[in-house]
Structures are given as structure tokens and as C-alpha cells.
Amino acid sequence: MSAAENKTEAPEEQGFDGDPRSLLRSVVESNGLVVFLAVLAALVVGAVLVVFADESVQDASSYFFSRPMDTLSAAWGAITDAYVAMFQGSIYNLHADSFSGSIKPLTNSLTFSAPLIFAGLGLGVGFRAGLFNIGAQGQVILGAIMAGFVGFAFHLPFGVHLALAVIGAILGGALWGFIPGLLKATTGAHEVIVTIMLNYVGLYLLAWLLSLESWQAPGSDNPKSPRIDETAEWPSLLGDSFGLHWGFVAALLAAWGVWWLMERSTWGFTFRAVGANPSAATIAGMNVKVTYVLVMVIAGTLAGLAGGTQVLGTEKALTTGIAGSIGFDAITVALLGRSRPLGIVAAGILFGGLRASGPTLQVQAGLPIDIVLVIQSVIVLFIAAPPLVRFLFRLPDPRLVKEVTA
Amino acid sequence: MKLELRGITKKFGDFVANDRIDLSVEPGTVHALLGENGAGKSTLMNVLFGLYDADGGEVLVDDEVVHFAGPGDAMRAGIGMVHQHFMLVHPFTVAENVMLGHEQLGSNRLLDIEAARSRVLEISERFGFNVDPDALVEDLSVGAQQRVEIIKALSRDANVLILDEPTAVLTPQETDELLDIVRQLRDAGTSVVLITHKLREVKAVADTITVIRLGKVVGTAEPTASQSELATMMVGRDVTDAVDKAPAKPGDVVLEVTGLSAVNELGYTTLDDVSLEVRAGEILAVAGVQGNGQTELVEAIIGAVKATEGSVTLDGVRLLGRSIKQALNAGIGFVPEDRTTDGLVASFTIENNLVLDLIDDPRFSTRGNIDVDAIESNAKDRIAQFDVRTTSSKASAGSLSGGNQQKVVLARELSRELKLLIASQPTRGLDVGSIEFMHQQIVAERDKGVAVLIVSSELDEVVALADRIAVMYHGKIVGVVPPDTDRKTLGLMMAGAHQEEAA
The missing domain is CATH 3.40.50.300 (P-loop containing nucleotide triphosphate hydrolases)
Known part of the structure; x- marks a missing residue:
């Protein structure tokens, strides 16, 4: 007997019928609100940590019982300092001399967000097809290797060179997605294990390549490639005074492309069906194994583009740390964005902003840069535990709500 | 007490x-x-x-x-x-x-x-x-x-x-x-x-x-x-006890299964030299206690499990060794035994479930581009035609009652030209009203000249629907008997006795 037959006793679910309570219910049930509240809760937890980390608060707390207001005002000052610094570091600098200086933080945030969006989109496609791909990091690295190599080893006219470098990024990432996809389809090897291992393979492959003289900048022993040709760079979007480049626009286009793929193409329909119920997909004539391979190749392609963006737009040379933690942050971005393109773009920009604000937080508010990582991590923690968020904000459990309305 | x-x-x-x-x-x-x-x-x-x-x-x-x-x-x-x-x-x-x-x-x-x-x-x-x-x-x-x-x-x-x-x-x-x-x-x-x-x-x-x-x-x-x-x-209204159906007018053989054998992953024989044929415009019901090879029989026909021996032909065209997609495209409609695991994607909308195996059909997509409007209007038609009780075609299939879920599956399978309809346990867990409806639809399909293969462990259903009854036991067809065979004989055959011994 199946679970659905249990439901046969309950009448069909009722949709929104004009009753404001049921409207609220439908909002409450959506994960979107939980995500928003998780971010909010994380900022509150961040504020608490800021208070503990702040020196003036620590000083004032030593005489808390004689003058408690000192501690409280110091705490309030620390929190506002921190969040103002975050705002100034990621969105708008109030103290800049010019308009372009004021919006530079925002452009930095967007620059940071481009690879996160690319890789997040790739992971999102996998998640929706039921594949828990942990391999974005390796795919990002392979994309970066290929793009970087094309960028510095070839000398081609503008346009052709960039196009070829981007194709390189795609091929590198796609290969690193194809391997676990093929292994899963043919041997049943679990993608989590295979992709984690391929992350290491990619990382050490990069380290080895950069130890070769032919991959190092001339006259240097550092594990860093020559600078890529300008013809292979993502052109700057707002002029040379900003770091923002066309890679960000490409990421937005990719988001639209993924939306079309998942919502409007027969491939995406198949991916979603396989992800939600592989046995029904099989009986409906869909080829689940081919789907797994295809999805992993697409996921790898997008992650590879993330690596390409890093090399061709932001760093302009290949280094051992080129991928940073993009591949892992992208997992959070994809989860935060609920694997939907629009959500991933929003989450990518949020995380780009958090990363961009780190240095300002350190300089202006005197806080350790780690606070940003803590906030990021706490967001993940809350997202991963929706019941906790519901408890904190006294939201009803959607399952109970369903039972009662049913 | x-x-x-x-x-x-x-x-x-x-x-x-x-x-x-x-x-x-x-x-x-x-x-x-x-x-x-x-x-x-x-x-x-x-x-x-x-x-x-x-x-x-x-x-x-x-x-x-x-x-x-x-x-x-x-x-x-x-x-x-x-x-x-x-x-x-x-x-x-x-x-x-x-x-x-x-x-x-x-x-x-x-x-x-x-x-x-x-x-x-x-x-x-x-x-x-x-x-x-x-x-x-x-x-x-x-x-x-x-x-x-x-x-x-x-x-x-x-x-x-x-x-x-x-x-x-x-x-x-x-x-x-x-x-x-x-x-x-x-x-x-x-x-x-x-x-x-x-x-x-x-x-x-x-x-x-x-x-x-x-x-x-x-x-x-x-x-x-x-x-x-x-x-x-x-x-709350009169229910016809028996399915109202005219005598079958069997045509040419549509499905022919010859000497079909299969083993499961543990190596046990699940199908043992099964032969049967279903003609256009007739209903062949496979009766038997659950687990005697009926599931494997239909799965082998559509290509979901591999057969070790034998042949399956649809209108003379060999099916065995082809993919499920090819079998469906050849004109087979399939209502699986377990609608929630095999028939529907519970989290998908009713609309999408109604085109689950039709998404590549030119009616619903061109060169990989899904026609959302066509899917929506198809859903409206099917929901009306099959009286699926739902507030919206955008509701998830999982929110439907069992009877309505089964209607969605049947509606989908009947939305293309069929030569053969296979329905496994088509009314399991359904209420009286839904059972009546499903039976009427199946008989209507037969009367259109489609060959129908039903698998059911409900003897009532077998007797009500069948033009001929094949009884399975331990992976074998024990015998094929007319629908007016008495229940005692059928019961004995379901326990493995051959027709002559049982009668």
C-alpha cells in the first residue's frame, strides 16, 4: 500500500479561496519565507557574535553592574558599525568622493557573485534531477585550467580568443561532470563519492600543472601562470575603474537559459521527472541513465563557466587558489535559491555581497573577517533546519497545516 | 465493553x-x-x-x-x-x-x-x-x-x-x-x-x-x-453491479506472447514459458494471487524487465529487446500496478502528469520546446472528460485521492492512439464510484477495437471485465477459460490446479 492511499480519506486539498488566512498559509508554506527568515535569523546571530567580538563592549562589560548602559550602548554601537560596514562594503559607500566610488562596492559584489551564480545554477540543475553533485569545486577548477591555458598559451584576435577560452572552460567543466555521470549510469557509483574525489583530483592536477615551468609566468618560480592575453578577457562592463565585467551578464544569461531548460524544454521536463520519481519516469519511457549523464555534463558546463569567469574576468591568471571556495559556496547558493534560477541569482548576489563586505568589515568595524563566514554558515544552518526557523518565528508546520485544511 | x-x-x-x-x-x-x-x-x-x-x-x-x-x-x-x-x-x-x-x-x-x-x-x-x-x-x-x-x-x-x-x-x-x-x-x-x-x-x-x-x-x-x-x-445513487458490456467482437491478434521466460535479480524464475494472445476488441484478464508472475509479465511486454527467452509481438512487430519508449510509441497504453511509484510524479502538477509520457509528442512540444498552453488545455479537456475532482489543474498529483490519481493515469494513457491497453490492478484501493468509472472506460476502449490486457487479483474485477480469463500460478499460465467459469474453479486454478482437475 502506498502513502497516497492514506490520503484518500481526506478530501482534496483546497486552494486559495479568498480567505486571508489561507493566503497567509500559502505564503507560510512556501520555502521562500523560511529562506528569508533564515537570512534574518543569521544576521541576528551575527549581531550577537559581533557584540562578543567587539573590544569596546568587552571593556564596558567589566563594569556592567555599575553602569549597564555603557555596555548596552557599546553593544548597539558595535552592531550598527558592523552592519553599516557591511552595507558600505557591499552596496554603497557613503563616504566616497564620487558617484563611481560610491557604487564600487556594489559592482564588487556583483563581480564576486558571477561565478557563484554560474556554479550554483549547475548544482541546481543536478539537485532538481535528483543528483547530489558535490563536485562543483573540481568542475570550477577544470574550467579555470582550460580557460586559463587557452588564455595565455594561444594568441588570437579579440572575440575568437575569448570565445575559444570560454569553450575551453565549458569543455573542462563538462568533462569533470561527465565522468561521475557516466560512472553512475553504468556502474551505479554514487555521485557524492565520485565528485568529492574528483575535487581532489582537479585540485592537485592544477597544483601539478602550475609546478611545470611551461605553465609558470616567465622568470618566476611561483605557482602562477602567465597573465592571459587581453584578447581572452571578459571585457569590462562599466569601464576600467570597475572590476565588473561581462562575465556577470553571461551569468544572468545562463540563469535565463537554465530557466528555459528546466521549465520550457522537454529535456528539463525529463530531468525534473527523473529527479522527483525515477521509477515513474522510467515507466513513462524516459531513459534515466542517459538523463544522469546529461545532467552531470550540464552541471559541469555551468561550473566550468564559473571557473572561466574567475580566470578570464577577475584574476586574469591561473593560480592554485583560483577556485577559492566557489564550488562549495555554490552548494549553499543553490540550496538558498531553492535550485531555481531566479533564487540562485538572488542568493549568488547575497553571497557576493557578503564576500565583498569582508575587507571593509575588518578595516572599518575592526571585526575579524571570519564574522562573514560565520554569518554565511549560520544561514546554511538555518536553511538546513526549516523546523528550527519555524519554531523561532512561531510559524505553523506545513504538514500540520495541510492536515488541518485537508 | x-x-x-x-x-x-x-x-x-x-x-x-x-x-x-x-x-x-x-x-x-x-x-x-x-x-x-x-x-x-x-x-x-x-x-x-x-x-x-x-x-x-x-x-x-x-x-x-x-x-x-x-x-x-x-x-x-x-x-x-x-x-x-x-x-x-x-x-x-x-x-x-x-x-x-x-x-x-x-x-x-x-x-x-x-x-x-x-x-x-x-x-x-x-x-x-x-x-x-x-x-x-x-x-x-x-x-x-x-x-x-x-x-x-x-x-x-x-x-x-x-x-x-x-x-x-x-x-x-x-x-x-x-x-x-x-x-x-x-x-x-x-x-x-x-x-x-x-x-x-x-x-x-x-x-x-x-x-x-x-x-x-x-x-x-x-x-x-x-x-x-x-x-x-x-x-448515494444506484450502482450497477455488473459492468454493462456487449459481447466482444474479437478481431485480429494484436499482442502475441510466445514462450516468454524471465528470471529476477535473485535468479528465481518469475515467468516460465508463458504464451498468450490478445485480439483487437477483446479483454483478456490475467487472474492470479499476487506475486505469481503477473507483474513480471506486463513488465516484460513493455520492456521494463528483460526476458530470457520467448518473443512478444505487437501487430506482428517484435517488441522484445526494445526500450519502454519504443513500446509505448508502438501503441501500448500502460496503467502500472502502483500508481504512486510508477504511474505518477506526485510533486508534479496534474497538467504535467497528464503528459508524462507524451512530452515528446508533437502536440505538446516542437523541437524540444514545450508548448505550455497546449499542456494546459489538454489538462482541462482530460479533467472534464474523466471527471477528475480537483480544484485546479495546477494542483500536485499527490494531493488527489487515489481514485482521482488513477483517473489521471488512465486519462493520460488513453490520450494517444492505442493498439493495446495494459492495465495492472486498475482499481486497487478505489471506491465503488471510481471502480465503476474505470471499468466503463476500459470497456469503451475495447469497443473501439483496442486489445486490452488486464491484470487483477480481485476476482470480482476479473469476472466483470474479462472476455477471456488467463489464470497464472508460479509464473505459468495454468489455463485460459471463459468468463462464466464458476468462482470455485477459478479459485482452484489460482491455487495451481489445471482446468480439467479444477472443473
């Missing part, structure tokens, strides 16, 4: 699931609670067990008002329940399951498994359950697992035993055994509340029948009432 419910009312928002329901269970009787799926039977029991707070009414035990805060209270008051979905821990033994929840410690401060074992043995012997206390639950048949649930309830001194749709998962033989058990329990003084929508069972064992429809008690009936009287009360 006498159990009485008075004026129980339970509302969910504006929806009244139970409307002033009165029910009185006299000691030592079998009281059948008869109603269609969705009539409010389970809600009533959940109120009784304290899982829901009633909006009105009271529960009385031996003429005293009681209030149960949860199932624990109800059990202590002597009310036991066997759920439709068993609440058993599979890797545990029977005795461990029975002990679970009220473990006793022995003199050595360790769990007293011996006490539980002897309790199981005692109850098992008293009622002839034939259950081994040391057997692992996962090794038991569904019928035996149900008996473990009954033992669990009895071991806690239940005076009133509530059985929620107990026969939904049982084979005909197991059903008969269960009904015997119910009679024995009654004779031993236990009251039994039988929640069901199956008329035959009600007539077989009930002393009193209460019929509920749309949350209200519509009346009580004597077990002497005819099946059609009970069905009319339950559904």
Missing part, C-alpha cells in the same frame, strides 16, 4: 468531515462502518483515538464519558486499532514487535522477551493464527503481518478492536482467513469495528452495519440487506 460515540462533529475549516455521528458498538459484536473513501471514516477513528479534537460530541465507554488525549489512553481503556498501514518494525521479531511500547523487565533487569514470546504463542494458539514469535516481521507475508498487528492489540487486552480497511492489502484467501479470525474474536467476546468499503466482507461478518456518506450517518442496515442496497446507501 460497550463503546459509544454520540454526536461526533469534526470540522476542518469550512469542511465538515464528521457531522453529528452516532455509533454504538455492543459487546461481542462485529460492527461494520461502511463508506466510500473520503466519507469520514478515518477522521472518526482519529477523533476516537484522541488524534483530533472533536468540535462536538462525546465518547462513552460502558456508558461513562471518557476523553482520550492520545492513542495511549485509548489503548489503556481497552480499544485497539489495526491501521491500514501496519505499524511494525521490520527487522524485529514478532515477539519484539508485540513487546514494543510496553516492555517488561525480567528478574534480571533485562527485557523479558520470554514473557512476550509466550504471550504471542498463547494468543496465536487460541485463535489459530499460526504465527511464529521468533520470525522476523520482514519475512512474513502481508496477511501474517496483519495477524501480528492483531496480536499486538489483543496482548494489550483490547476489548474493542478496530480494523481500518483490513482487506485492502490481502489476497482473496487471506481475506477469508481474516474474516474467520474476526468471527472467532467476536465469539470470544471481543467487539470488532470493521472499517471498509467492500460489501462482500460486510455481508459476510457484520452483525450491525452503519453507513456513512459525506461525513454523515446515512443509516444502518442489517447484514441481510442485498449488496446493491448497501451500495446505493454508500454511494
Whole structure:
């Protein structure tokens, strides 16, 4: 007997019928609100940590019982300092001399967000097809290797060179997605294990390549490639005074492309069906194994583009740390964005902003840069535990709500 | 012990699931609670067990008002329940399951498994359950697992035993055994509340029948009432007992299966030299107790399992060795046995489920581009045509009742030109109204000249639909007989006897 037959006793679910309570219910049930509240809760937890980390608060707390207001005002000052610094570091600098200086933080945030969006989109496609791909990091690295190599080893006219470098990024990432996809389809090897291992393979492959003289900048022993040709760079979007480049626009286009793929193409329909119920997909004539391979190749392609963006737009040379933690942050971005393109773009920009604000937080508010990582991590923690968020904000459990309305 | 419910009312928002329901269970009787799926039977029991707070009414035990805060209270008051979905821990033994929840410690401060074992043995012997206390639950048949649930309830001194749709998962033989058990329990003084929508069972064992429809008690009936009287009360209108169908006009052979054999992943033979043919415009029903190769037969035909030997042809074209997609495209419509795992994607909208295997069809996509409007208007048509009860075509398939889910599957499979329709257990778990509807649709398809292959373990269904009946046992076709073959013969054939021996 199946679970659905249990439901046969309950009448069909009722949709929104004009009753404001049921409207609220439908909002409450959506994960979107939980995500928003998780971010909010994380900022509150961040504020608490800021208070503990702040020196003036620590000083004032030593005489808390004689003058408690000192501690409280110091705490309030620390929190506002921190969040103002975050705002100034990621969105708008109030103290800049010019308009372009004021919006530079925002452009930095967007620059940071481009690879996160690319890789997040790739992971999102996998998640929706039921594949828990942990391999974005390796795919990002392979994309970066290929793009970087094309960028510095070839000398081609503008346009052709960039196009070829981007194709390189795609091929590198796609290969690193194809391997676990093929292994899963043919041997049943679990993608989590295979992709984690391929992350290491990619990382050490990069380290080895950069130890070769032919991959190092001339006259240097550092594990860093020559600078890529300008013809292979993502052109700057707002002029040379900003770091923002066309890679960000490409990421937005990719988001639209993924939306079309998942919502409007027969491939995406198949991916979603396989992800939600592989046995029904099989009986409906869909080829689940081919789907797994295809999805992993697409996921790898997008992650590879993330690596390409890093090399061709932001760093302009290949280094051992080129991928940073993009591949892992992208997992959070994809989860935060609920694997939907629009959500991933929003989450990518949020995380780009958090990363961009780190240095300002350190300089202006005197806080350790780690606070940003803590906030990021706490967001993940809350997202991963929706019941906790519901408890904190006294939201009803959607399952109970369903039972009662049913 | 006498159990009485008075004026129980339970509302969910504006929806009244139970409307002033009165029910009185006299000691030592079998009281059948008869109603269609969705009539409010389970809600009533959940109120009784304290899982829901009633909006009105009271529960009385031996003429005293009681209030149960949860199932624990109800059990202590002597009310036991066997759920439709068993609440058993599979890797545990029977005795461990029975002990679970009220473990006793022995003199050595360790769990007293011996006490539980002897309790199981005692109850098992008293009622002839034939259950081994040391057997692992996962090794038991569904019928035996149900008996473990009954033992669990009895071991806690239940005076009133509530059985929620107990026969939904049982084979005909197991059903008969269960009904015997119910009679024995009654004779031993236990009251039994039988929640069901199956008329035959009600007539077989009930002393009193209460019929509920749309949350209200519509009346009580004597077990002497005819099946059609009970069905009319339950559904609220006249229900035709038999499927209304003209004699078949069989045409050419459409599906031909010859010498088909298959083994499962453990190496056991599941299909053993099966041969059959289905002609255009006829219904061949495969009867048999569940697990005798019927599932594998249809799966081999559509290509979901590999056959080791034999051939399958559709209109003379070889099917074996092709993909499921090719089989579907060749003109096979397939209603799988388990709609929730194989027939539908529960989280998808009804719209999308209606095109699950048609997404590549030129009606719904061109060069990989989905035509959203076409899918939406298709859904509107199908929902109207098949009377799928839903608030919106964008609702998830998982939110539908079983009958409506099955309508979605059938509607989808009938939305392309078919040569052959295969339906496995097409009405399992459905209420009377939905069963009638499914049968009409299947017969209509036959009358259009489609070859129809039905697999069912419900003998009623086989007899009602079939133009010819093939009986399967242990992976073999025991015989193919006409639909007017008497039930006893069919029953014996389902147990493996050949036609000549059985007749």
C-alpha cells in the first residue's frame, strides 16, 4: 500500500479561496519565507557574535553592574558599525568622493557573485534531477585550467580568443561532470563519492600543472601562470575603474537559459521527472541513465563557466587558489535559491555581497573577517533546519497545516 | 465493553468531515462502518483515538464519558486499532514487535522477551493464527503481518478492536482467513469495528452495519440487506453491479506472447514459458494471487524487465529487446500496478502528469520546446472528460485521492492512439464510484477495437471485465477459460490446479 492511499480519506486539498488566512498559509508554506527568515535569523546571530567580538563592549562589560548602559550602548554601537560596514562594503559607500566610488562596492559584489551564480545554477540543475553533485569545486577548477591555458598559451584576435577560452572552460567543466555521470549510469557509483574525489583530483592536477615551468609566468618560480592575453578577457562592463565585467551578464544569461531548460524544454521536463520519481519516469519511457549523464555534463558546463569567469574576468591568471571556495559556496547558493534560477541569482548576489563586505568589515568595524563566514554558515544552518526557523518565528508546520485544511 | 460515540462533529475549516455521528458498538459484536473513501471514516477513528479534537460530541465507554488525549489512553481503556498501514518494525521479531511500547523487565533487569514470546504463542494458539514469535516481521507475508498487528492489540487486552480497511492489502484467501479470525474474536467476546468499503466482507461478518456518506450517518442496515442496497446507501445513487458490456467482437491478434521466460535479480524464475494472445476488441484478464508472475509479465511486454527467452509481438512487430519508449510509441497504453511509484510524479502538477509520457509528442512540444498552453488545455479537456475532482489543474498529483490519481493515469494513457491497453490492478484501493468509472472506460476502449490486457487479483474485477480469463500460478499460465467459469474453479486454478482437475 502506498502513502497516497492514506490520503484518500481526506478530501482534496483546497486552494486559495479568498480567505486571508489561507493566503497567509500559502505564503507560510512556501520555502521562500523560511529562506528569508533564515537570512534574518543569521544576521541576528551575527549581531550577537559581533557584540562578543567587539573590544569596546568587552571593556564596558567589566563594569556592567555599575553602569549597564555603557555596555548596552557599546553593544548597539558595535552592531550598527558592523552592519553599516557591511552595507558600505557591499552596496554603497557613503563616504566616497564620487558617484563611481560610491557604487564600487556594489559592482564588487556583483563581480564576486558571477561565478557563484554560474556554479550554483549547475548544482541546481543536478539537485532538481535528483543528483547530489558535490563536485562543483573540481568542475570550477577544470574550467579555470582550460580557460586559463587557452588564455595565455594561444594568441588570437579579440572575440575568437575569448570565445575559444570560454569553450575551453565549458569543455573542462563538462568533462569533470561527465565522468561521475557516466560512472553512475553504468556502474551505479554514487555521485557524492565520485565528485568529492574528483575535487581532489582537479585540485592537485592544477597544483601539478602550475609546478611545470611551461605553465609558470616567465622568470618566476611561483605557482602562477602567465597573465592571459587581453584578447581572452571578459571585457569590462562599466569601464576600467570597475572590476565588473561581462562575465556577470553571461551569468544572468545562463540563469535565463537554465530557466528555459528546466521549465520550457522537454529535456528539463525529463530531468525534473527523473529527479522527483525515477521509477515513474522510467515507466513513462524516459531513459534515466542517459538523463544522469546529461545532467552531470550540464552541471559541469555551468561550473566550468564559473571557473572561466574567475580566470578570464577577475584574476586574469591561473593560480592554485583560483577556485577559492566557489564550488562549495555554490552548494549553499543553490540550496538558498531553492535550485531555481531566479533564487540562485538572488542568493549568488547575497553571497557576493557578503564576500565583498569582508575587507571593509575588518578595516572599518575592526571585526575579524571570519564574522562573514560565520554569518554565511549560520544561514546554511538555518536553511538546513526549516523546523528550527519555524519554531523561532512561531510559524505553523506545513504538514500540520495541510492536515488541518485537508 | 460497550463503546459509544454520540454526536461526533469534526470540522476542518469550512469542511465538515464528521457531522453529528452516532455509533454504538455492543459487546461481542462485529460492527461494520461502511463508506466510500473520503466519507469520514478515518477522521472518526482519529477523533476516537484522541488524534483530533472533536468540535462536538462525546465518547462513552460502558456508558461513562471518557476523553482520550492520545492513542495511549485509548489503548489503556481497552480499544485497539489495526491501521491500514501496519505499524511494525521490520527487522524485529514478532515477539519484539508485540513487546514494543510496553516492555517488561525480567528478574534480571533485562527485557523479558520470554514473557512476550509466550504471550504471542498463547494468543496465536487460541485463535489459530499460526504465527511464529521468533520470525522476523520482514519475512512474513502481508496477511501474517496483519495477524501480528492483531496480536499486538489483543496482548494489550483490547476489548474493542478496530480494523481500518483490513482487506485492502490481502489476497482473496487471506481475506477469508481474516474474516474467520474476526468471527472467532467476536465469539470470544471481543467487539470488532470493521472499517471498509467492500460489501462482500460486510455481508459476510457484520452483525450491525452503519453507513456513512459525506461525513454523515446515512443509516444502518442489517447484514441481510442485498449488496446493491448497501451500495446505493454508500454511494448515494444506484450502482450497477455488473459492468454493462456487449459481447466482444474479437478481431485480429494484436499482442502475441510466445514462450516468454524471465528470471529476477535473485535468479528465481518469475515467468516460465508463458504464451498468450490478445485480439483487437477483446479483454483478456490475467487472474492470479499476487506475486505469481503477473507483474513480471506486463513488465516484460513493455520492456521494463528483460526476458530470457520467448518473443512478444505487437501487430506482428517484435517488441522484445526494445526500450519502454519504443513500446509505448508502438501503441501500448500502460496503467502500472502502483500508481504512486510508477504511474505518477506526485510533486508534479496534474497538467504535467497528464503528459508524462507524451512530452515528446508533437502536440505538446516542437523541437524540444514545450508548448505550455497546449499542456494546459489538454489538462482541462482530460479533467472534464474523466471527471477528475480537483480544484485546479495546477494542483500536485499527490494531493488527489487515489481514485482521482488513477483517473489521471488512465486519462493520460488513453490520450494517444492505442493498439493495446495494459492495465495492472486498475482499481486497487478505489471506491465503488471510481471502480465503476474505470471499468466503463476500459470497456469503451475495447469497443473501439483496442486489445486490452488486464491484470487483477480481485476476482470480482476479473469476472466483470474479462472476455477471456488467463489464470497464472508460479509464473505459468495454468489455463485460459471463459468468463462464466464458476468462482470455485477459478479459485482452484489460482491455487495451481489445471482446468480439467479444477472443473
